[in-house]
Amino acid sequence: DQQVKQNSPSLSVQEGRISILNCDYTNSMFDYFLWYKKYPAEGPTFLISISSIKDKNEDGRFTVFLNKSAKHLSLHIVPSQPGDSAVYFCAASESEPGTYKYIFGTGTRLKVLA
């Protein structure tokens, strides 16, 4: 069964507005979460992360929120720009020294309309 779920396969947002991408997980042992951004024909690139000791992490226009009780995280992009159009993957892991073992969601395609 999918331990990390992105239930919205696609999302369209007007330029300048907020984009909110959601991710749910089932494994309560996950304590580190990441968002990746992927352009066509490229591998996913790391965007932002958050550990379970925080409920918010901000980096410029990107903010990730973590709700541990709901096992839910979200990525907010504000203001959205056309260059943000890509597929976004969330990923989760249990902390394990020396490993990069992540469980990925299936991705959400974001389209930012000019």
Added chain:
Amino acid sequence: GAVVSQHPSRVICKSGTSVKIECRSLDFQATTMFWYRQFPKKSLMLMATSNEGSKATYEQGVEKDKFLINHASLTLSTLTVTSAHPEDSSFYICSASTSGSTDTQYFGPGTRLTVL
């Protein structure tokens, strides 16, 4: 839900040997499978795309004679790292798609390769 497994999860080998990593879609047929390599800064690099029954398409800079990919069935793809060297040590992740689209991919848990 769609599940992708990888075997082994960890492997340690001596320099010069070959290592095979399996990627299986457990409950669906994967038209296309992707192989990624993860670098220490966490970004994934797409190595190659394989479609069942045909030769894999390798990304620029990836040596196809070193990283042999076989997609013999709709549920199995293998990556063989031939004549492995310490610089090949990395985390290799596969993903599978039912439609060939890269939008929705089901990722495997990854394989940690350490070459001594």
